Amino acid sequence: MMKTLVVVLSLSLTLLSFGGAHAATISFKNNCPYTIWPASFGNPQLSTTGFELPSQASFQLETPAPWSGRFWARTGCTDTSGKFVCEIADCGSGQLMCNGKTGFRPATLAEFTIAAGGGQDYYDVSLVDGFNLRMSVTPKDGTGTCKVSSCAADVNEICPSVLQKRGSDGKVVACLSACAQFGDPKYCCTPPQETKEKCPPTNYSQIFHDKCPDAYSYAYDDKKGLFTCSGGPNYLMTFCA
Numbered sequence: 001m002m003k004t005l006v007v008v009l010s011l012s013l014t015l016l017s018f019g020g021a022h023a024a025t026i027s028f029k030n031n032c033p034y035t036i037w038p039a040s041f042g043n044p045q046l047s048t049t050g051f052e053l054p055s056q057a058s059f060q061l062e063t064p065a066p067w068s069g070r071f072w073a074r075t076g077c078t079d080t081s082g083k084f085v086c087e088i089a090d091c092g093s094g095q096l097m098c099n100g101k102t103g104f105r106p107a108t109l110a111e112f113t114i115a116a117g118g119g120q121d122y123y124d125v126s127l128v129d130g131f132n133l134r135m136s137v138t139p140k141d142g143t144g145t146c147k148v149s150s151c152a153a154d155v156n157e158i159c160p161s162v163l164q165k166r167g168s169d170g171k172v173v174a175c176l177s178a179c180a181q182f183g184d185p186k187y188c189c190t191p192p193q194e195t196k197e198k199c200p201p202t203n204y205s206q207i208f209h210d211k212c213p214d215a216y217s218y219a220y221d222d223k224k225g226l227f228t229c230s231g232g233p234n235y236l237m238t239f240c241a
């Protein structure tokens with residue numbers, strides 16, 4: 001009886017640790033002097049696709065492995081008579097949870113590809129969908145390069161007027177990508193300019209690149225393989241880092 005119990009227990013422990021061994025824990029820290037509402041979009045969809053994060057607060061989420069997806073921060077959110085709406089980077093769900101809806105531009109993105117079995121993860125900070133706030137991604141306890149990826153400068157300060165998005169107080173609160181603003185294939189790398197060769201950097205992507213050289217400034221920015229980490233690391237995402 002005792003022996004059976006021990007076997008059953010150790011078997012279920014083995015199954016548990018096997019199933020959970022290479023899941024990634026993502027910790028979120030809000031260093032902004034205001035509340036933000038982070039959101040996730042991924043495959044498979046996480047059970048938490050949106051949450052409130054007051055200034056200086058932290059929160060943790062688990063992703064399965066493999067998993068690919070992204071996080072961004074919504075700002076200026078209000079909940080009026082049951083309808084949740086954000087001034088910047090709203091996902092259009094009408095709720096705190098985004099439930100598979102993607103962010104409306106502009107928003108700084110943190111993108112992850114978490115490998116199964118402790119293989120090589122990819123992660124980056126991207127301005128391909130614009131910029132709203134500074135962000136960094138720090139891998140913890142991984143093996144390999146495992147560099148910090150960040151956009152640590154305030155792109156809003158140098159945002160060309162044609163790309164600026166202003167808040168209700170008149171301040172620049174976000175910077176649209178040239179693709180979002182003009183929809184031109186040369187900025188979006190869409191047909192007939194859908195390949196890397198046909199879609200070089202532009203004067204707009206260069207502005208983003210100069211301010212945040214570690215972040216993707218447009219679709220074919222040459223960063224592939226720059227931010228990798230193996231061995232099932234966890235990650236810290238800091239907003240307004």
Ligand SMILES: *[C@@H]1O[C@H](CO)[C@@H](O)[C@H](O)[C@H]1NC(C)=O
Nearest residue numbers: 159160161162202203204207
């Ligand atoms: C970028 O180049 C386009 C022409 O290709 C020009 O109309 C635009 O003013 C330039 N913008 C900046 C910020 O230099």
